[in-house]
Amino acid sequence: MSSSRERHDRRPPSALRAIDDGEPEKRRAILHAAVRVFAEKGYHGCRIADVARQAGVAYGLVYHYFQNKEELLESVFAEQWTIFIGALQAISDGPGTAPEQLTGMCHFAIDVFRTAPAAVRVLLLEVARTPNSLRAGSTRQTFEHAVRIVADVVRRGQEREEIRRDVDPLIAAAGLLGALEMSLTGLVTGVVGGEREEDIERVKKGVVDLVLGGVLPG
Amino acid sequence: MSSSRERHDRRPPSALRAIDDGEPEKRRAILHAAVRVFAEKGYHGCRIADVARQAGVAYGLVYHYFQNKEELLESVFAEQWTIFIGALQAISDGPGTAPEQLTGMCHFAIDVFRTAPAAVRVLLLEVARTPNSLRAGSTRQTFEHAVRIVADVVRRGQEREEIRRDVDPLIAAAGLLGALEMSLTGLVTGVVGGEREEDIERVKKGVVDLVLGGVLPG
Amino acid sequence: MSSSRERHDRRPPSALRAIDDGEPEKRRAILHAAVRVFAEKGYHGCRIADVARQAGVAYGLVYHYFQNKEELLESVFAEQWTIFIGALQAISDGPGTAPEQLTGMCHFAIDVFRTAPAAVRVLLLEVARTPNSLRAGSTRQTFEHAVRIVADVVRRGQEREEIRRDVDPLIAAAGLLGALEMSLTGLVTGVVGGEREEDIERVKKGVVDLVLGGVLPG
Amino acid sequence: MSSSRERHDRRPPSALRAIDDGEPEKRRAILHAAVRVFAEKGYHGCRIADVARQAGVAYGLVYHYFQNKEELLESVFAEQWTIFIGALQAISDGPGTAPEQLTGMCHFAIDVFRTAPAAVRVLLLEVARTPNSLRAGSTRQTFEHAVRIVADVVRRGQEREEIRRDVDPLIAAAGLLGALEMSLTGLVTGVVGGEREEDIERVKKGVVDLVLGGVLPG
DNA sequence: GATGAATGAGGCTTCATTCAT
DNA sequence: CATGAATGAAGCCTCATTCAT
Numbered sequence: 001m002s003s004s005r006e007r008h009d010r011r012p013p014s015a016l017r018a019i020d021d022g023e024p025e026k027r028r029a030i031l032h033a034a035v036r037v038f039a040e041k042g043y044h045g046c047r048i049a050d051v052a053r054q055a056g057v058a059y060g061l062v063y064h065y066f067q068n069k070e071e072l073l074e075s076v077f078a079e080q081w082t083i084f085i086g087a088l089q090a091i092s093d094g095p096g097t098a099p100e101q102l103t104g105m106c107h108f109a110i111d112v113f114r115t116a117p118a119a120v121r122v123l124l125l126e127v128a129r130t131p132n133s134l135r136a137g138s139t140r141q142t143f144e145h146a147v148r149i150v151a152d153v154v155r156r157g158q159e160r161e162e163i164r165r166d167v168d169p170l171i172a173a174a175g176l177l178g179a180l181e182m183s184l185t186g187l188v189t190g191v192v193g194g195e196r197e198e199d200i201e202r203v204k205k206g207v208v209d210l211v212l213g214g215v216l217p218g
Numbered sequence: 219m220s221s222s223r224e225r226h227d228r229r230p231p232s233a234l235r236a237i238d239d240g241e242p243e244k245r246r247a248i249l250h251a252a253v254r255v256f257a258e259k260g261y262h263g264c265r266i267a268d269v270a271r272q273a274g275v276a277y278g279l280v281y282h283y284f285q286n287k288e289e290l291l292e293s294v295f296a297e298q299w300t301i302f303i304g305a306l307q308a309i310s311d312g313p314g315t316a317p318e319q320l321t322g323m324c325h326f327a328i329d330v331f332r333t334a335p336a337a338v339r340v341l342l343l344e345v346a347r348t349p350n351s352l353r354a355g356s357t358r359q360t361f362e363h364a365v366r367i368v369a370d371v372v373r374r375g376q377e378r379e380e381i382r383r384d385v386d387p388l389i390a391a392a393g394l395l396g397a398l399e400m401s402l403t404g405l406v407t408g409v410v411g412g413e414r415e416e417d418i419e420r421v422k423k424g425v426v427d428l429v430l431g432g433v434l435p436g
Numbered sequence: 437m438s439s440s441r442e443r444h445d446r447r448p449p450s451a452l453r454a455i456d457d458g459e460p461e462k463r464r465a466i467l468h469a470a471v472r473v474f475a476e477k478g479y480h481g482c483r484i485a486d487v488a489r490q491a492g493v494a495y496g497l498v499y500h501y502f503q504n505k506e507e508l509l510e511s512v513f514a515e516q517w518t519i520f521i522g523a524l525q526a527i528s529d530g531p532g533t534a535p536e537q538l539t540g541m542c543h544f545a546i547d548v549f550r551t552a553p554a555a556v557r558v559l560l561l562e563v564a565r566t567p568n569s570l571r572a573g574s575t576r577q578t579f580e581h582a583v584r585i586v587a588d589v590v591r592r593g594q595e596r597e598e599i600r601r602d603v604d605p606l607i608a609a610a611g612l613l614g615a616l617e618m619s620l621t622g623l624v625t626g627v628v629g630g631e632r633e634e635d636i637e638r639v640k641k642g643v644v645d646l647v648l649g650g651v652l653p654g
Numbered sequence: 655m656s657s658s659r660e661r662h663d664r665r666p667p668s669a670l671r672a673i674d675d676g677e678p679e680k681r682r683a684i685l686h687a688a689v690r691v692f693a694e695k696g697y698h699g700c701r702i703a704d705v706a707r708q709a710g711v712a713y714g715l716v717y718h719y720f721q722n723k724e725e726l727l728e729s730v731f732a733e734q735w736t737i738f739i740g741a742l743q744a745i746s747d748g749p750g751t752a753p754e755q756l757t758g759m760c761h762f763a764i765d766v767f768r769t770a771p772a773a774v775r776v777l778l779l780e781v782a783r784t785p786n787s788l789r790a791g792s793t794r795q796t797f798e799h800a801v802r803i804v805a806d807v808v809r810r811g812q813e814r815e816e817i818r819r820d821v822d823p824l825i826a827a828a829g830l831l832g833a834l835e836m837s838l839t840g841l842v843t844g845v846v847g848g849e850r851e852e853d854i855e856r857v858k859k860g861v862v863d864l865v866l867g868g869v870l871p872g
Numbered sequence: 873g874a875t876g877a878a879t880g881a882g883g884c885t886t887c888a889t890t891c892a893t
Numbered sequence: 894c895a896t897g898a899a900t901g902a903a904g905c906c907t908c909a910t911t912c913a914t
Binding site for chain 2: 043044099102143144147154157161162163164165166167168170171172174175176177178179180181182183185186189191192193202203206207209210211212213214215216217
């Protein structure tokens with residue numbers, strides 16, 4: 001309201017597993033707690049008090065590290081997306097044909113889901129469900145970013161004749177991510193099976209097959 | 219809660235275009251308003267006051283027709299899904315091969331989006347974003363229902379050799395709906411184009427192509 | 437935050453004693469309570485909960501009638517000033533020489549203080565003590581308004597040779613109001629006596645004497 | 655609160671320009687910062703964090719030198735008043751007739767305002783605006799003190815026939831200070847002019863004229 | 873002395889829900 | 894049926910104060 005209000009933003013430009021710079025331990029604890037609570041209750045159900053309790057810190061400390069609820073949850077998004085996008089990019093930059101890379105991306109997403117379902121839920125199940133303000137912020141941009149990375153792989157594949165030329169890269173990319181999301185949602189809600197190892201494997205294979213080969217025979 | 223508290227539940231078991239039984243005009247107005255507000259602001263952003271204002275009725279009237287917010291929004295879901303599922307079922311029961319039917323379903327979804335984006339947004343963009351309590355309620359069931367109808371088409375197609383045998387019907391169904399959703403989301407957020415006629419057509423064709431034929435050549 | 441938010445502003449354009457139009461009784465109760473609490477505890481010490489309790493209404497009702505705390509207290513200011521300025525203007529428009537009118541104004545202010553000290557305290561003791569946002573709002577304007585009315589009387593008096601020509605009207609007006617305020621403050625804080633009838637009379641005469649004749653003899 | 659908690663109270667009994675005893679430099683910085691912030695935002699708007707930032711010291715240091723917020727602000731008051739009252743007393747003890755001394759006091763107040771408006775604002779614009787607890791404390795006493803010094807000059811003047819006998823010294827004193835305050839307020843808020851040199855001079859002359867000679871001609 | 877992370881009570885505001893008319 | 898005033902629990906945020914280093 002009144003004057004400027006600087007904040008601690010020494011969040012590490014970490015890429016995959018949060019290389020601890022000098023980031024305060026409690027800041028991290030709060031962020032982790034926020035991921036969990038957010039994943040479980042969604043944006044609006046995620047109360048600061050819950051996050052603080054989960055993190056084992058005092059209520060006010062959340063506001064020591066984050067301006068407000070929105071910034072906190074944006075940070076959660078940003079961090080998760082940073083990790084996720086970093087991985088997609090790594091795959092994109094790595095070896096293999098385009099189909100292999102797309103397969104790798106699906107596998108990666110689903111594997112991460114296996115070990116950190118909360119994080120994935122935040123990424124996939126909360127995109128576009130958060131208030132406009134958020135969507136307009138970094139979230140949408142990072143989401144767009146992900147679509148673009150996948151689309152690039154598709155495009156490159158088309159140049160190398162590894163992928164059908166008549167496919168629209170952006171739509172294919174969105175479709176891939178959508179199919180992934182919905183399948184994982186199905187996993188979470190039990191529509192396509194439980195969260196057992198074999199179900200997950202089935203989904204993994206199924207999504208890749210669908211996206212690569214479609215449902216038509218031959 | 220206690221005893222003498224009946225409610226107006228003469229909601230029509232309507233199926234496609236709200237056949238007016240004797241449903242009070244204002245009840246309908248409220249429901250319509252709820253669809254719009256819900257679509258625009260999401261579950262938590264959708265305040266009873268907004269709905270009442272949109273509907274042009276008094277605050278309290280909402281509570282005359284609906285037990286509470288949850289029931290109202292469940293009704294919105296239910297109605298939209300009833301319509302949507304009715305259409306899917308009609309397609310499923312109609313003529314054509316399985317691929318043709320799946321194509322028809324995609325086209326239907328996207329066409330509806332063209333004329334009533336709000337309704338589709340409620341259906342697709344709010345699935346799984348609502349609180350657990352809701353998800354556990356009718357929503358999830360109707361969502362499951364949709365997946366199952368699509369899966370049935372797939373299964374039938376497999377029996378008739380119109381669809382690859384090694385595809386998991388449930389995953390294919392979820393994938394189809396997911397690709398649809400995410401593409402529409404992309405449309406809404408501008409990632410895969412604007413909401414212009416040609417963009418919508420491109421998405422329509424793209425999603426069908428992706429699901430039917432996959433991205434692999436040949 | 438989100439959309440527009442109309443409020444009940446059927447406050448009567450009353451002038452002296454709040455002619456009851458159709459103003460809700462409870463709105464008035466809240467306003468009255470706010471005057472008292474505000475006068476006693478000042479802007480920041482005036483908690484909404486106190487106001488509601490004093491008014492005998494539920495917490496939330498305050499927000500039914502007023503956007504927020506600031507608007508409530510602005511309304512308190514505005515109302516008090518409306519009354520006060522109306523009276524000053526009536527005196528200015530009435531009969532009598534300029535000195536008589538100035539005398540009348542002092543008497544009026546002090547008489548009101550006798551019957552409604554809380555209101556006067558709000559007017560005089562809280563001016564310029566409230567946050568800038570408020571001061572920048574209607575408050576300052578009404579304060580300026582009061583100064584100008586008094587200054588006009590002075591100016592008119594100068595034209596009629598009833599008041600010294602070399603006096604700066606604005607400064608004389610501000611000085612008059614200031615002397616009034618501080619004397620009343622002294623009354624309140626006990627510096628120039630208690631709040632007994634005779635003390636008040638003494639102040640009344642003293643302030644008028646000071647402003648009219650100064651301290652110099654002859 | 656309990657026992658082993660002595661505090662640094664080597665505040666100098668300074669009188670006019672803060673004779674540096676051995677007062678820690680940072681304590682002084684905090685006090686200075688507090689004057690500024692206090693003057694700008696008032697009692698409640700004056701946050702410890704702001705003061706610390708202004709002073710360029712760490713948050714906690716404020717609590718090293720001051721028991722709590724109240725003590726800090728009381729110190730601000732006390733210091734400012736000590737200086738101000740010292741000057742008034744010096745004038746009172748000095749040469750000149752009573753009217754000359756009163757004139758000198760007005761000039762002094764306004765001159766100080768010219769060079770240190772923040773300090774004067776604290777003195778004049780915050781008197782009686784602070785919570786009761788404070789008012790009951792040293793503030794009120796020092797304020798009373800100032801009134802009494804002025805009143806003494808008036809009384810002495812009356813004995814020497816330099817001032818009208820029928821004037822109530824206390825009321826005249828309060829009126830003088832009030833006229834001063836309100837004129838300065840008018841200066842600050844722009845009602846009686848800007849804060850330009852000439853406006854200040856006009857106010858200076860105007861207030862003295864008003865208090866000495868009143869508004870009546872002859 | 874000096875630092876700033878940590879604490880938590882307190883106050884504002886929102887909004888689903890009830891109820892008298 | 895219809896209205897909208899009235900209620901109050903719940904959650905966000907601020908900020909004075911403490912404390913370990």
